[in-house]
Amino acid sequence: MRPAIEVRGVSKAYGTVQALSAIDLDVAHGEFFALLGPNGAGKTTLISLIAGLAKADAGSVRVMGHHVVADYQQARRSLGVVPQELVFDPFFSVRETLRLQSGYYGLRRNDNWIDEILERLDLVPKADANMRSLSGGMKRRVLVAQALVHKPPVIILDEPTAGVDVDLRQGLWEFIRRLNEEGHTIVLTTHYLEEAESLCTRIGMLKQGRMVVLDSTENLLKRFSALKLRLRMVGESLPDSLQPLLAAPGSNGEWVLALRDYAQVEEVLAELRRCHREIAGMELTQPDLEEVFMSIMRGY
Amino acid sequence: MDTNLGGFLTLFYKEILRFRKVAFQTVLAPILTAILYLLIFSHVLEGRVQVYPGVAYGSFLIPGLAMMSLLQNSFANTSSSIAQSKITGNIVFVLLTPLTHSQFYLAYVLAACARGLLVGSGVLLATSPFVSIPLAQPVWVFLFAFLGSAMLGTLGLLCGIWAEKFDQIAAFQNFIIIPLTFLSGVFYSIHSLPDVWQQASKLNPFFYMIDGFRYGFFGVSDVSPHSSLVIVGGALLALSFVTLLLIRRGYKLRA
Numbered sequence: 001m002r003p004a005i006e007v008r009g010v011s012k013a014y015g016t017v018q019a020l021s022a023i024d025l026d027v028a029h030g031e032f033f034a035l036l037g038p039n040g041a042g043k044t045t046l047i048s049l050i051a052g053l054a055k056a057d058a059g060s061v062r063v064m065g066h067h068v069v070a071d072y073q074q075a076r077r078s079l080g081v082v083p084q085e086l087v088f089d090p091f092f093s094v095r096e097t098l099r100l101q102s103g104y105y106g107l108r109r110n111d112n113w114i115d116e117i118l119e120r121l122d123l124v125p126k127a128d129a130n131m132r133s134l135s136g137g138m139k140r141r142v143l144v145a146q147a148l149v150h151k152p153p154v155i156i157l158d159e160p161t162a163g164v165d166v167d168l169r170q171g172l173w174e175f176i177r178r179l180n181e182e183g184h185t186i187v188l189t190t191h192y193l194e195e196a197e198s199l200c201t202r203i204g205m206l207k208q209g210r211m212v213v214l215d216s217t218e219n220l221l222k223r224f225s226a227l228k229l230r231l232r233m234v235g236e237s238l239p240d241s242l243q244p245l246l247a248a249p250g251s252n253g254e255w256v257l258a259l260r261d262y263a264q265v266e267e268v269l270a271e272l273r274r275c276h277r278e279i280a281g282m283e284l285t286q287p288d289l290e291e292v293f294m295s296i297m298r299g300y
Numbered sequence: 301m302d303t304n305l306g307g308f309l310t311l312f313y314k315e316i317l318r319f320r321k322v323a324f325q326t327v328l329a330p331i332l333t334a335i336l337y338l339l340i341f342s343h344v345l346e347g348r349v350q351v352y353p354g355v356a357y358g359s360f361l362i363p364g365l366a367m368m369s370l371l372q373n374s375f376a377n378t379s380s381s382i383a384q385s386k387i388t389g390n391i392v393f394v395l396l397t398p399l400t401h402s403q404f405y406l407a408y409v410l411a412a413c414a415r416g417l418l419v420g421s422g423v424l425l426a427t428s429p430f431v432s433i434p435l436a437q438p439v440w441v442f443l444f445a446f447l448g449s450a451m452l453g454t455l456g457l458l459c460g461i462w463a464e465k466f467d468q469i470a471a472f473q474n475f476i477i478i479p480l481t482f483l484s485g486v487f488y489s490i491h492s493l494p495d496v497w498q499q500a501s502k503l504n505p506f507f508y509m510i511d512g513f514r515y516g517f518f519g520v521s522d523v524s525p526h527s528s529l530v531i532v533g534g535a536l537l538a539l540s541f542v543t544l545l546l547i548r549r550g551y552k553l554r555a
């Protein structure tokens with residue numbers, strides 16, 4: 001079976017800006033994939049190419065096996081996109097917006113599903129409000145609803161939680177996680193790295209139009225980010241034998257050591273005991289995606 | 301083959317809704333303007349100008365005014381809708397869907413026809429208490445009204461796709477559409493013009509729309525309605541072809 005999204009050798013330039021260079025990417029069915037990268041890395045451009053909103057200079061893109069240019073109708077039926085910008089049509093109410101969107105796909109009797117999405121996104125009280133009168137967070141939810149009217153197997157969300165408060169953000173993630181559990185393939189971009197880390201099984205990182213990393217979340221955390229041991233000792237120095245483990249130059253009474261794994265904690269403690277050091281405080285921190293991200297972005 | 305007829309009908313319906321929601325500006329205002337033109341021009345010129353034998357100036361003027369309003373409103377409908385969607389960004393909602401290129405084209409242009417025909421018939425209806433005019437060949441009237449609105453709807457679509465700012469649409473309207481309509485014989489018969497201007501008028505495609513349209517009312521025209529039909533139909537086909545090609549290529553829509 002072909003992957004849900006298949007990007008092959010895709011490049012795209014805007015004038016002199018090379019927005020994407022030779023991107024290859026497969027997203028499997030049912031995967032929860034995060035596309036990360038700093039501002040201007042090319043995330044939205046890649047999404048636009050997958051959605052057929054822009055044309056690639058080279059390479060090809062397929063969604064559920066359908067070529068996005070040659071077989072655009074089938075490709076677009078398979079895909080729901082939540083755009084990054086808060087766009088809306090000021091002429092219509094929330095329900096009208098969803099009915100029209102559903103109609104564009106030829107689904108005219110879709111009210112049950114529309115009611116269900118309104119319900120699930122907490123939009124029922126606003127169903128008949130004009131789009132103009134909604135707050136930014138509400139508009140964002142309508143965008144999510146619009147992407148779902150035709151029950152697409154693949155859903156791409158471009159920063160769905162930008163400018164959304166904590167409560168709503170939690171709610172949205174919960175909603176998206178449920179969609180994934182129901183079998184939808186999810187691709188999202190976000191600048192909230194903890195969220196990507198906790199939700200997504202695989203991560204691609206873009207930097208200046210290149211895919212610099214493409215791996216499972218688990219591997220990335222293992223590969224790029226060590227376990228950190230924060231030690232506090234009063235009036236002591238760090239034994240010379242432990243100096244090579246320092247993650248950063250130590251300061252007064254406090255050191256951060258980078259460890260390979262949990263077993264190494266034992267070794268460090270044994271060494272401290274052997275050198276008669278007394279520990280005043282100790283904290284073990286898990287690797288996190290933010291560090292991975294920072295080290296990758298520095299490195300490439 | 302995915303016909304998605306429902307998708308096409310929805311986009312058409314949405315475009316109708318769009319002008320219906322602001323019908324005061326999009327339908328009533330242009331009708332009112334046409335009535336003012338009629339009252340002023342026929343008051344000033346009545347009895348001094350006779351264009352066709354036995355046809356009073358006021359009667360002569362009405363089809364021209366109706367056609368002018370029809371053309372301008374068809375253009376305004378597509379150009380403003382596309383430009384607005386493009387500038388606010390909500391055109392993505394249409395671009396993301398499985399609508400085909402020709403469905404996109406037809407939905408916008410047919411909605412422009414609907415508004416043009418509505419305004420045009422509104423002008424005829426609203427002016428009927430002031431001046432009565434014959435209706436010699438209703439089929440020609442409808443044919444030219446339809447072709448004219450489709451032509452200007454298509455031009456508006458092209459202009460909306462091309463424009464990046466509203467200023468550019470206003471410029472196109474003020475420097476191309478309005479001069480071409482005013483110089484097409486809305487207010488006069490080209491036979492009353494010096495020869496050189498008569499020849500120049502015949503290069504103006506709008507002239508044939510208005511002349512053929514008028515033929516439907518009076519059974520008299522400056523050129524044969526058959527040639528007008530061929531010219532207007534041909535121009536519409538050529539323009540539609542270019543527009544479809546651009547839409548297919550994603551010109552300025554799918555950058």
Ligand SMILES: Nc1ncnc2c1ncn2[C@@H]1O[C@H](COP(=O)(O)OP(=O)(O)OP(=O)(O)O)[C@@H](O)[C@H]1O
Binds near residue numbers: 038
């Ligand atoms: N329509 C366009 N015209 C010209 N340049 C563009 C266009 N769209 C994107 N770019 C450029 O392409 C590059 C990639 O932009 P893109 O929007 O894909 O970045 P991004 O990763 O989505 O960033 P952000 O996190 O800020 O959303 C940037 O340098 C941007 O300026």
Ligand SMILES: [Mg+2]
Binds near residue numbers: 043044045084
């Ligand atoms: Mg972006």
